Amino acid sequence: MELLKQKVISEGIVLAKGVLKVDSFLNHQMDPFLMREIGREFKERFAEEGVTKVLTIESSGIAPGIMTALEFGVPLIFARKQKSLTLTEDIFVEKVYSFTKRETNEITVSKKFVAPGERVLIVDDFLANGEAAFGLARIVEQAGASVAGIGIVIEKSFQPGRKLLQEAGYRVESLVRVASLEDERVTFVEEE
Numbered sequence: 001m002e003l004l005k006q007k008v009i010s011e012g013i014v015l016a017k018g019v020l021k022v023d024s025f026l027n028h029q030m031d032p033f034l035m036r037e038i039g040r041e042f043k044e045r046f047a048e049e050g051v052t053k054v055l056t057i058e059s060s061g062i063a064p065g066i067m068t069a070l071e072f073g074v075p076l077i078f079a080r081k082q083k084s085l086t087l088t089e090d091i092f093v094e095k096v097y098s099f100t101k102r103e104t105n106e107i108t109v110s111k112k113f114v115a116p117g118e119r120v121l122i123v124d125d126f127l128a129n130g131e132a133a134f135g136l137a138r139i140v141e142q143a144g145a146s147v148a149g150i151g152i153v154i155e156k157s158f159q160p161g162r163k164l165l166q167e168a169g170y171r172v173e174s175l176v177r178v179a180s181l182e183d184e185r186v187t188f189v190e191e192e
């Protein structure tokens with residue numbers, strides 16, 4: 001997605017250890033025009049997948065998620081993160097380990113909002129190791145629903161998330177694919 005690529009080039013800041021800071025349009029300040037275009041792009045790519053819900057994880061997934069849900073005309077659910085858990089029977093729970101933050105969160109979704117047979121499109125801001133996406137997919141499957149696809153705003157292709165998700169049978173669509181953040185420079189995967 002060319003608009004997003006240009007934003008990454010002009011405003012992205014490469015931090016040490018392979019982290020791309022995009023605080024000016026995605027992770028802190030958010031660009032609503034760009035979010036709308038992101039929603040439209042995911043709609044186009046997953047138009048034939050019969051999507052009935054969009055699922056993301058708080059907090060940075062919510063903006064691209066809501067715009068995608070708007071395009072499909074379906075609700076957005078965001079999974080909540082919590083450090084420790086009060087177990088109840090009304091929620092789906094999965095553990096998600098973050099390599100970036102070196103912590104495990106339990107993510108939860110109310111059973112009220114995902115029904116058997118639904119086609120759930122997972123959307124997230126970043127894909128690194130795929131832990132968050134796998135956790136969301138496990139929740140969808142616990143519900144007896146199916147994953148319609150995984151839509152990622154920025155994929156770090158030098159980390160294994162995409163490969164692992166594809167090997168598990170999921171369709172992954174990433175709007176930009178970052179090949180490397182070496183030498184404080186962003187380079188992109190060449191697309192056909």
Ligand code: G4P
Nearest residue numbers: 019020022058059060098099100126127128129130131132
């Ligand atoms: P994974 O889910 O693919 O395994 O990724 P990882 O655990 O490494 O990511 C942990 C958090 O860091 C996630 O946000 C993810 O979106 C974010 N993240 C990963 N790599 C980058 C990066 O290069 N740049 C930025 N800006 N973020 C990155 P989170 O903990 O869910 O936080 P939130 O911002 O959504 O609240």
Ligand code: NA
Nearest residue numbers: 060061125126
């Ligand atoms: Na995220």
Ligand code: NA
Nearest residue numbers: 027060125126
């Ligand atoms: Na994030």
